[in-house]
Amino acid sequence: MNEKVAKALSYVDEKYVSAAARKKKKKARYFISVVAAVLVLAILFHLPSMPMVISAKAVSIASESRQMQRPDRDDYEDVYAWREDFNRWEEGQKQISNDARDAVTALTPFFLTGSEQFLNTSGSENALWSPINAYIGLSMVTELTDGASRRQILDLFGVGSIDELRRQVGAVWESSYNDNGHEISALANSLWLEEGLNYNRDTMDNLAYYYYASVYRGDLGSQKINNAIGAWLNNNTGGLLKNASDNINLSPDTILALYSTIYFQAKWQDQFNQGNNTKDVFHTPDGDKTATFMNKKLAQMNYYYGDKFSAVRLGLKNGSSMWFILPDEGYTTADVLADGQYMQMVLQQNWENTKWMKVNLSVPKFDVNSTISLKDGLQEMGVTDVFSNTTSNFTEITGDVPIYLTAANQSVRVQIDEEGVKAAAYIEFPGAGSPEPPEEIIDLVLDRPFIFAITTESIPLFIGTVNQP
Amino acid sequence: MDDQKITNLLWQRAETAIEALSKKFGNRLMLIALNILGVRQDAEESVNDTYLAVWHTVPPKKPDPLAGYVYATGRNISLDRLKYISAEKRDCRYDLSIDELANCLPAALLEETVEARELGLAINRFLGTVSADNRTLFLRRYWFGDSVQTIARDLGLRENAASVRLGRIRMQLREHLIKEGYIDE
Numbered sequence: 001m002n003e004k005v006a007k008a009l010s011y012v013d014e015k016y017v018s019a020a021a022r023k024k025k026k027k028a029r030y031f032i033s034v035v036a037a038v039l040v041l042a043i044l045f046h047l048p049s050m051p052m053v054i055s056a057k058a059v060s061i062a063s064e065s066r067q068m069q070r071p072d073r074d075d076y077e078d079v080y081a082w083r084e085d086f087n088r089w090e091e092g093q094k095q096i097s098n099d100a101r102d103a104v105t106a107l108t109p110f111f112l113t114g115s116e117q118f119l120n121t122s123g124s125e126n127a128l129w130s131p132i133n134a135y136i137g138l139s140m141v142t143e144l145t146d147g148a149s150r151r152q153i154l155d156l157f158g159v160g161s162i163d164e165l166r167r168q169v170g171a172v173w174e175s176s177y178n179d180n181g182h183e184i185s186a187l188a189n190s191l192w193l194e195e196g197l198n199y200n201r202d203t204m205d206n207l208a209y210y211y212y213a214s215v216y217r218g219d220l221g222s223q224k225i226n227n228a229i230g231a232w233l234n235n236n237t238g239g240l241l242k243n244a245s246d247n248i249n250l251s252p253d254t255i256l257a258l259y260s261t262i263y264f265q266a267k268w269q270d271q272f273n274q275g276n277n278t279k280d281v282f283h284t285p286d287g288d289k290t291a292t293f294m295n296k297k298l299a300q301m302n303y304y305y306g307d308k309f310s311a312v313r314l315g316l317k318n319g320s321s322m323w324f325i326l327p328d329e330g331y332t333t334a335d336v337l338a339d340g341q342y343m344q345m346v347l348q349q350n351w352e353n354t355k356w357m358k359v360n361l362s363v364p365k366f367d368v369n370s371t372i373s374l375k376d377g378l379q380e381m382g383v384t385d386v387f388s389n390t391t392s393n394f395t396e397i398t399g400d401v402p403i404y405l406t407a408a409n410q411s412v413r414v415q416i417d418e419e420g421v422k423a424a425a426y427i428e429f430p431g432a433g434s435p436e437p438p439e440e441i442i443d444l445v446l447d448r449p450f451i452f453a454i455t456t457e458s459i460p461l462f463i464g465t466v467n468q469p
Numbered sequence: 470m471d472d473q474k475i476t477n478l479l480w481q482r483a484e485t486a487i488e489a490l491s492k493k494f495g496n497r498l499m500l501i502a503l504n505i506l507g508v509r510q511d512a513e514e515s516v517n518d519t520y521l522a523v524w525h526t527v528p529p530k531k532p533d534p535l536a537g538y539v540y541a542t543g544r545n546i547s548l549d550r551l552k553y554i555s556a557e558k559r560d561c562r563y564d565l566s567i568d569e570l571a572n573c574l575p576a577a578l579l580e581e582t583v584e585a586r587e588l589g590l591a592i593n594r595f596l597g598t599v600s601a602d603n604r605t606l607f608l609r610r611y612w613f614g615d616s617v618q619t620i621a622r623d624l625g626l627r628e629n630a631a632s633v634r635l636g637r638i639r640m641q642l643r644e645h646l647i648k649e650g651y652i653d654e
Contacts, residue, residue: 007589016537020613
């Protein structure tokens, strides 16, 4: 045992110790209703030969979320001091929300084109991507690059300068980040550098500050670093992508790797009742298969519709939403994705085609995952120079050697199930001012390929097509 | 019985004060001692020594909060006892939690030139910057030496969520210490 550390803790304030010893009232056991996670954007930079290296060290450590924590009344003796902090916190939340809304407007073309590029599989597999994750990972690349390599990415995100991008990333990050131990929406970034590479210290500091990234040095390609990366990924994705993170295998000629993650979990605002589950047929592109469906009978909710689809939005306890979008008969998920109308609805941009109704909703339980390469799609979207060994410009990270991106891969896994806190179920009676009870009833049965989207503050965290629940 | 009444009993030198201490703080003290010493008999002796130490120091002290003072006394007594007894065959989970914490500290802080007091005060300053929930999580793990499983159960968290949060708090601590000038090179 490290005696010095044990002794050092004796200097901790006894007030803190006393408070920590109080046994908290046990909360009801937590059931996960939605879990999604990503291990993303492993961008590898290759060189023909590598300097040999020794160990792994932290170069700079991620800056934590700069969001002010919600002031807890119990932490204050003076009620006025608490009130003052609370007002400040509320103001901050409003500002973040406004900034994020502006960011989403600028990013809409990227979300739309990206979804069409990355989800439009002709096969029968599930396809998933995390727009926010790709956005943050690629934003980090702009810090490493200069000239046209940087310009192409800035154009993709609809911003004029790197300063503007930093502000935009800050707003998006702060409005999506939430981790109270129950509801989690946690983003994390890390950059791994080959030992011996001369890197630009300012760039590292910028990554730590603006992108909340940790930067590490070590012998990339060695088992030790593969394990360290795996552990980092596991820690930041709640172990959900363990299969992928246990198999990190960087090639020995990699000199730089960038990882970006998002881990999300939240409960349904109104959980599904497991007793209402049914086994029924889901029509996959390969033929019929049996799936477990979660059902809500005559649930009052907003029913959304477009030219080619119907949709509902289910609320999550952290204020996020999950959208289920079912193409109308005669249309495919690809048709809906290409048309793009759904994105306007998901991003809540003046969508008027909605009606308060009683909905008989049937959603298959699913646990889907996919790993896709973003490289071709990004090139189609105009980001070409970073992938070229002749035109790439990574001078902001190192002037040592010419480097370029060899891969940009994104792994995503999304699970949903029906459970919530059973003991806490309640019925809400709408008071005055609530919408009129609906007279019309509609069935929405997601028994054929559909699209889903998980959003926070209208920022799309995950979008996917489910062909095989 | 509230802490103020127990302190009053100690000041009045009423022998029922020991019983009151045992009733109010006995379970938690036993857990701390067991976490550190790993053997029941040693832990029991350590807890009894703690009551005695509190009896001898209050008065003249008038600790507020009393709980923090009693637990801190118990922890110090158990750590001292650990030094003098054989570590063989011990199921001492405190080693594990302390090493987990030590591994995240910048190397500069573990050098001999830095006193335990300096390190402790730096950690204390850090604890002043985190939320009450995170402070509880941190102290339950590294001060009390409770297992992640126990903490998760007591705080109504999933075990994995508790681990992830602890990992984040350690990273925050490390960043805080680096900002205070303890460079990791």
